Amino acid sequence: MTTRNAFPVGLYATLLLALCWLLLPEVLRPVERFLLGVACLPQRALSVLGGAPAYALPREHLARLAQLESELRRRSTQNDVERVRPLMPAALEPMACAVLTASRRGGGGVPCELLLDRTYQDLAGCADLVTCGDVLLGFLAQPGIGPAAADLATDPARVLLLNHPDGRQVAASLPLAAGSTLRCVVGPASIVDPAPLRTTLHDDPYRAAAFAEGGVPLRTLALDAPWIGAMPSGLLLGTSRVWGYETGGETLTIGLFVELVHDPRALPQVVLWQSVPGSVPTRLQPERLPARAGPLPDQGGGRWLVQGSRSLPDGAAVVQDGVCLGTLRSVAFGQGLCTPFASSRHAWSLWLLPDDPELAPLGIYGEVVYASGATAWFRERGGFQGGGGGFVFTGSNGADCPPGLLLGRAEPDLARKTWRITVPALHGNQRVEVLSTRMSTEGR
Amino acid sequence: MRWLVWFVLAPQAFLLAGLAASFGVPLLDCGALVCMFCALFADVRLLPGLLLGAAVGRAMVDEASIPVQILVIGVPIALLLPMRPLFDRHHWWWQAMAAAMCSIAVPKLAGLGGLWFDQPSASAQLDFANVLFTAIAGPVLLWPLRRLPPLRALTEKLP
Numbered sequence: 001m002t003t004r005n006a007f008p009v010g011l012y013a014t015l016l017l018a019l020c021w022l023l024l025p026e027v028l029r030p031v032e033r034f035l036l037g038v039a040c041l042p043q044r045a046l047s048v049l050g051g052a053p054a055y056a057l058p059r060e061h062l063a064r065l066a067q068l069e070s071e072l073r074r075r076s077t078q079n080d081v082e083r084v085r086p087l088m089p090a091a092l093e094p095m096a097c098a099v100l101t102a103s104r105r106g107g108g109g110v111p112c113e114l115l116l117d118r119t120y121q122d123l124a125g126c127a128d129l130v131t132c133g134d135v136l137l138g139f140l141a142q143p144g145i146g147p148a149a150a151d152l153a154t155d156p157a158r159v160l161l162l163n164h165p166d167g168r169q170v171a172a173s174l175p176l177a178a179g180s181t182l183r184c185v186v187g188p189a190s191i192v193d194p195a196p197l198r199t200t201l202h203d204d205p206y207r208a209a210a211f212a213e214g215g216v217p218l219r220t221l222a223l224d225a226p227w228i229g230a231m232p233s234g235l236l237l238g239t240s241r242v243w244g245y246e247t248g249g250e251t252l253t254i255g256l257f258v259e260l261v262h263d264p265r266a267l268p269q270v271v272l273w274q275s276v277p278g279s280v281p282t283r284l285q286p287e288r289l290p291a292r293a294g295p296l297p298d299q300g301g302g303r304w305l306v307q308g309s310r311s312l313p314d315g316a317a318v319v320q321d322g323v324c325l326g327t328l329r330s331v332a333f334g335q336g337l338c339t340p341f342a343s344s345r346h347a348w349s350l351w352l353l354p355d356d357p358e359l360a361p362l363g364i365y366g367e368v369v370y371a372s373g374a375t376a377w378f379r380e381r382g383g384f385q386g387g388g389g390g391f392v393f394t395g396s397n398g399a400d401c402p403p404g405l406l407l408g409r410a411e412p413d414l415a416r417k418t419w420r421i422t423v424p425a426l427h428g429n430q431r432v433e434v435l436s437t438r439m440s441t442e443g444r
Numbered sequence: 445m446r447w448l449v450w451f452v453l454a455p456q457a458f459l460l461a462g463l464a465a466s467f468g469v470p471l472l473d474c475g476a477l478v479c480m481f482c483a484l485f486a487d488v489r490l491l492p493g494l495l496l497g498a499a500v501g502r503a504m505v506d507e508a509s510i511p512v513q514i515l516v517i518g519v520p521i522a523l524l525l526p527m528r529p530l531f532d533r534h535h536w537w538w539q540a541m542a543a544a545m546c547s548i549a550v551p552k553l554a555g556l557g558g559l560w561f562d563q564p565s566a567s568a569q570l571d572f573a574n575v576l577f578t579a580i581a582g583p584v585l586l587w588p589l590r591r592l593p594p595l596r597a598l599t600e601k602l603p
Binding site: 344370 | 491
């Protein structure tokens with residue numbers, strides 16, 4: 001064997017091409033879609049042998065599903081609104097908005113922008129405050145200005161979280177041990193900082209430098225100057241995190257940071273405050289494309305070849321009677337490859353509705369670490385929160401996979417510190433729907 | 445013609461292995477089998493086409509995209525290929541060793557690919573039962589396959 005054969009240029013060129021492909025995926029995405037589309041055609045022909053499509057849920061269960069969805073909305077809204085209502089001006093009315101995506105890395109390396117399921121136009125009568133419970137999350141962007149310069153009034157509204165580099169800074173107060181308070185300004189930290197927010201301009205720098213306690217809540221401070229922007233007092237911003245060096249048993253503080261209460265990726269819903277009483281909100285809903293799913297015998301927990309009447313969107317949810325089966329990778333010829341929730345290993349934002357009616361719905365973010373058949377073990381990023389079992393719905397997983405689609409039943413697995421999520425086990429061809437971003441409206 | 449047959453059959457082989465696994469047969473790692481064929485027997489000038497066909501097949505049964513699959517399958521080939529003259533590739537023992545190495549390397553690289561390129565997949569899980577089965581069944585399966593189209597036309601012709 002010659003040296004040339006042992007080190008073939010063609011092989012190395014292919015590996016180099018693969019790296020370039022990964023750097024510029026959009027350029028070669030049509031090639032990938034075509035290759036996979038062609039490879040799926042024999043399976044498409046074979047799927048005819050699988051018989052007529054079936055439904056996932058018996059009809060009597062649909063009423064139960066509708067009840068669960070209604071309960072999720074009711075309890076979420078109650079939890080997100082009631083705690084903050086006494087802090088907000090009486091003239092403002094709450095409006096719950098679903099979060100479609102959390103994107104762009106901001107302070108602390110966590111996402112700093114949220115995309116909502118309402119357009120700027122529909123939120124024109126709202127104050128710019130965005131809350132969740134008694135927590136101030138950020139501010140509504142204005143189309144055509146700053147980070148939303150490219151947005152139109154008809155685009156989904158964007159929320160700039162407090163850790164956004166171009167976000168507003170807010171005045172805050174921090175309770176100290178002696179009963180006094182330390183006042184400061186809270187703004188975004190940098191991406192490499194240990195927490196998303198950082199305090200500056202302390203009213204007493206000496207006491208700020210001596211402060212060494214973590215986990216202390218910081219709340220907004222109302223200012224008398226209205227030109228700065230009306231800010232209610234008492235909204236929670238986060239908890240303190242002191243960053244510094246240990247020197248002889250004491251901490252030499254070099255930064256007083258603020259940890260967020262909610263991971264932005266785990267937020268399925270936020271609350272905006274409208275000043276127009278009685279206004280009926282408009283909710284943007286993806287279109288539902290009818291499709292047919294046939295099982296693909298993969299080497300894991302089963303995948304689906306989805307066939308639609310036209311091109312299917314990447315990342316879309318595949319839904320059957322309100323139950324989300326998984327997300328789709330679009331390939332050519334109106335086909336898509338659906339990876340079920342249990343077989344997927346990418347990160348998911350979930351929304352847990354606990355069985356205990358006293359508990360508020362919980363947003364969790366993480367990934368499936370192990371699956372056996374239709375049961376998946378889901379590990380939360382940032383630590384296992386625990387709690388009781390309940391039904392689990394999709395959270396903010398993209399415009400084509402909106403919050404509130406039922407995934408299955410979750411039980412805490414305390415030994416593994418994960419959630420054990422059981423999803424419906426399906427066999428044979430299925431009649432499904434694929435959600436598409438071509439927006440339609442409801443509630444007008 | 446050989447390429448047409450390869451691009452038609454290679455992706456379906458990955459699905460066939462999954463189908464066999466659903467009937468209780470231990471899972472054969474087709475990615476490792478392709479690695480072994482390319483590293484030991486394939487005509488080196490044809491490796492890019494062989495790799496692309498196998499990557500398309502693996503992308504059908506795995507969450508990661510085609511370029512990640514090219515790296516997952518191509519890197520073990522690039523590492524094993526220079527060793528081709530060092531041992532007797534027709535010896536069953538060496539073939540089993542190569543199959544075992546590939547069936548360990550492929551999931552490990554899938555895991556690394558998922559981490560680096562944010563495309564995690566379930567195939568990154570290493571199962572030693574599958575490694576053992578691939579090490580035993582790989583050479584046995586490859587012996588007739590090398591004598592049938594399309595692999596017969598893609599095998600290195602010795603002078």
